[in-house]
Amino acid sequence: MSIVDFEQRVLAAVRHAKEEFTKIWDEIGLPEDIATDRLQTTETIMVNSLKEMIDFEQNQLQRVRRSLDTTTAEMRALEAELCFPAEDPASLPDSMYLKVMRFRDRVKKLKADKEARMEEQLEVLAKYKKVYERLGWTVELPEDAETKIAAPSALAEWRHQWREAEKMLDSRRSKAIESMEEVKRIVAVMGSSHLTPEEVTIFSADYTSEATNFSDPDMEALEAFVNRAHHEYEQWLQKIRTEYNNLMVLVHDLRTKCGVEENEHVLPIIFNPITQDASAIQAAREEYAHLQKVYDDHQVIFDKFHQWHSLWSEWNELELLLKDYNNRGGTLNQRLARQKVLKSLIPKTQAELQELCSNQENLPMINGLTPFQRAEKIMREYEEAKEAEKASKTQLKQKQLLHESKFGCSPTPTRRPITKVRLGSASVQKTPRSTKFNTSRTGATPVAVPKTPMTSSPKGSQAAPPCFSPAMSSICPPASPRKTPMSTPKPWR
Structure with a gap:
């Protein structure tokens, strides 16, 4: 409803009230002074009511103006703090009420953005200060760094300094951990x-x-x-x-x-x-x-066992050496003589060891055996190994005889693969050059070609072909015979 509609409706209501008052008061016969008094009362009520409404609207106008000023100032401050551009005045509505509502929405968004940026800023500053404190460096920040939004360039600089300090901290920490690992190994030893x-x-x-x-x-x-x-x-x-x-x-x-x-x-x-x-x-x-x-405590027994063990080891070495000995240097007799001596010394030393062990209590133990028992075990293991080797050879010979009885021949031994030898340039034999064209290298005598006198008569003897030797026949083709001219046939008589 517009103000004009309001005016028309109010005037219509006043006219209707006038008509009703006149009708009622005429029917009552109300005196004029009383009617005048009642009209003044009605007028006072209407005027006061309109005045109250006007005062209320005046108060609303002042409140909207104050709200607009406050919201505008708050919005401008947030825009300046956040480095946001101001809104274009041409895009703003004319109504103060709509401006207030729009500015309130913008202030709400700016505050949310400020809270997010402040949270990010405080997080960067906390990491920045913590890293600097762990490195023992001095922290230099503005007094309002934790209460006021910093410029994007300042925040970027703080973030850069924090990351560089973090790299230094990681480097020092890695070096310290590596150094302490070395020290721990040293302390462990x-x-x-x-x-x-x-x-x-x-x-x-x-x-x-x-x-x-x-x-x-x-x-x-x-x-x-x-x-x-x-x-x-x-x-x-x-x-x-x-x-x-x-x-x-x-x-x-x-x-x-x-x-x-x-x-x-x-x-x-x-x-x-x-x-x-x-x-x-x-x-x-x-x-x-x-x-x-x-x-x-047992030196005599240990020395005797060591003496026997040395002789026994020498005997084994000689026996292995004499298996495939080719008497190089003529030392076979010396080795056989030494083997004969060892053959007599070993049982003698073993008997002495047995006597020492039998005459002493609390004998020392070697692998759970007395020295004499240990010597017997060594010899027994040696004999068992020889018997096993002999049995293996016998079994191999039996297999060979069985193969010969089946196939009539011995098993084919494993042959070494033939290695192909690549002939070099010096080992390639060259084919001698042919002597058909050059007789000077072979020493052959050139074949003499007899000279036959040429005659002018066609009936004379023909010249011999220049090449008639069998050796030269493949080079010089035989001469073609001379053709006799055909005689002209005589006419019929």
Whole structure:
């Protein structure tokens, strides 16, 4: 409804009220002064009502203006803070109410955008400050960096500085972890008794934790600790290796004297820092002390067993050598003589070993056997191996005889594959050149061609062909015979 419609309706209502008042008051016979008073009352009510409505609308106008001013100021401030362009005035509606509603919607969107950007900004600043603090670097930020939206260029710079610092932190962390792995290997070998309290703190730190700092002083202390650990490890390794290797030489000699088998050797002869630690030297000392005591208690028996074992080993070597011996250098007789001596010494030494073992209690054990029982076992295993070899040869011979009885011949031995030899240029024989055209190389005498006198008579003897030798017939074709001219036939008479 427009204001004109309102006016017409109000005037129509006033006219209708006038007519009704006149009709009623005429019928009542109301005095004029009373009617006038009632009309004034009605007028007062109508005027006051319209005035109240006008005042209310005036208040609404002022409130809309204030809201428009406030919303506009807030919108402009957010646009400036977020670096957004202002709206085009030509696109705005004329109505203040519609402007207020539109500006309120824009303010709501700008606030949401500000919250998102502030959340991103605070996240970047938190990471930036945390990385800088772990590196021990000074954090330089504006006072309102956590309350005011920064310019995009400033935020990009903070993000760049944070990422560069993160790279430095990762590099230092990787270096620290790698260095501590080396130190852990050293401590695993040497032990940690030589570490100072400060070095224990550095060694026990968790370098994968987010709470560990990697400042310049921390990295310098770590580097000094690693260098000292390497230096001490080299000195310790040189000392322990020398002592261990020298000790194991004595242990190896005692192992040989006491008949300890190789499968019972727990400690290696050479110190290996990868698989051994500081406890290896103590184990070597204990093994040396144990073997030395065992050897001292039973030295006579061990020496006799070692003497027998040496003779037995020499006998086996000679026997293997004489199997395919070709008497090179004429030493066969010497070796046979030595074998004869060994054949008499071995049972004698074994008998002496048996006598020593029978006259002593608490005999030493070698692989669960006494030295004499061990010697018997070695000889028994040797005889069993010979019998097995003999049986194998017998079985092979029987198979060969069976094959001959079936096929009438021995089995074809495995032949070595023939290797094709590629002939070189020097081994290729050249075919001699033909001597048909060149008789000077073969020494052949040229065939003499007799000269026949030429006659002018056609009936004379024909000249001999220039080539009549069988050797030359393939080169020079035979001469064609001379053709006799045909005679002209005589006419009939």
